[in-house]
Amino acid sequence: MSKPETTTLRGELPGVKLAGSTGATAEVYTHGAHLASWKTADGVEQLFVSSDVVFKPPKAIRGGVPICFPQFSDFGPLGQHGFARNETWEVTARTPTSVQMTLRSTPASKEKWPHDFVCVYEVMLGAGNHLKTTMSVTNAGIEPMTFTTALHTYFRCDDALAAKVTGLKGASYLDSLDGRVRREEIGEFVAFAEEVDRIYLSTSDALAVEDVAGSRSIRITKRNLPDAVVWNPWIEKSKATGDLGDDDYKKFVCVEAAAIETPVTLPAGERWECEQVLECVKHASPVPAIDDAAPSKVEAEEAR
Numbered sequence: 001m002s003k004p005e006t007t008t009l010r011g012e013l014p015g016v017k018l019a020g021s022t023g024a025t026a027e028v029y030t031h032g033a034h035l036a037s038w039k040t041a042d043g044v045e046q047l048f049v050s051s052d053v054v055f056k057p058p059k060a061i062r063g064g065v066p067i068c069f070p071q072f073s074d075f076g077p078l079g080q081h082g083f084a085r086n087e088t089w090e091v092t093a094r095t096p097t098s099v100q101m102t103l104r105s106t107p108a109s110k111e112k113w114p115h116d117f118v119c120v121y122e123v124m125l126g127a128g129n130h131l132k133t134t135m136s137v138t139n140a141g142i143e144p145m146t147f148t149t150a151l152h153t154y155f156r157c158d159d160a161l162a163a164k165v166t167g168l169k170g171a172s173y174l175d176s177l178d179g180r181v182r183r184e185e186i187g188e189f190v191a192f193a194e195e196v197d198r199i200y201l202s203t204s205d206a207l208a209v210e211d212v213a214g215s216r217s218i219r220i221t222k223r224n225l226p227d228a229v230v231w232n233p234w235i236e237k238s239k240a241t242g243d244l245g246d247d248d249y250k251k252f253v254c255v256e257a258a259a260i261e262t263p264v265t266l267p268a269g270e271r272w273e274c275e276q277v278l279e280c281v282k283h284a285s286p287v288p289a290i291d292d293a294a295p296s297k298v299e300a301e302e303a304r
């Protein structure tokens with residue numbers, strides 16, 4: 001069977017462009033199986049890619065959906081977020097509206113992480129303004145394996161200072177800006193008026209990014225990814241991050257469906273799967289106000 005074709009995306013790196021009958025499109029690079037663009041039928045880009053993005057493998061692309069595997073952040077001995085986002089994946093199947101990419105362990109990967117694995121990632125343009133991604137991990141070895149993982153999604157916002165992440169009320173979180181101390185989310189939503197870097201634990205599987213300024217919501221439905229990381233680098237970290245524009249903190253919010261608190265332990269020969277479905281909902285008028293009495297942070301206006 002001939003290998004599915006790839007094209008050069010953005011004149012930079014090989015990948016696959018998906019196109020739905022409604023006009024929706026998506027682009028997935030073979031580098032990192034990195035989903036870096038999802039445009040809904042109205043042509044609106046839903047994902048953020050840095051204005052200073054560097055397409056220079058093995059460096060991970062800044063934005064879109066980096067795959068954190070087999071380790072989230074520093075929850076293990078590997079480099080930050082593991083190595084899946086730094087490797088070239090093989091296009092193993094595709095249709096006009098979907099692509100499957102596969103990453104297999106190699107002698108080089110086993111130097112870093114001594115396991116035989118097969119990781120299969122699929123991106124599917126759905127009907128309407130839906131996009132579904134699934135990821136499976138098969139333990140191809142004879143010993144159990146343990147990993148943490150996250151779909152590190154950068155959601156584009158017209159104005160992150162007015163954005164809200166909903167669905168986390170009552171969830172505990174580890175505050176990565178304060179020694180990962182455990183706190184409880186008391187707000188109806190998470191707002192952004194400073195750097196935010198939190199690992200929410202065992203959350204609802206229905207979250208949303210309310211891009212109030214853009215009169216749109218992106219609904220996130222996750223499966224088998226119990227946790228969710230919420231991150232915005234804010235001003236200083238945007239300036240300090242070479243492949244982020246100084247003002248890029250205003251243009252995205254990361255909500256990362258993840259399995260972190262309870263690492264996945266996979267017996268030999270077993271297969272694990274997770275899923276994330278995104279749906280963009282456009283509002284005729286600004287997003288309905290949520291009870292403003294309960295923001296977990298000072299009003300964004302004070303940060304202007």
Ligand SMILES: O=P(O)(O)OC[C@H]1O[C@@H](O)[C@H](O)[C@@H](O)[C@@H]1O
Pocket residue numbers: 073080081152176197198229231256
């Ligand atoms: O720069 P990287 O390796 O892509 O990581 C970006 C961010 O990823 C987030 O998931 C982490 O919680 C942050 O602490 C980190 O800064």
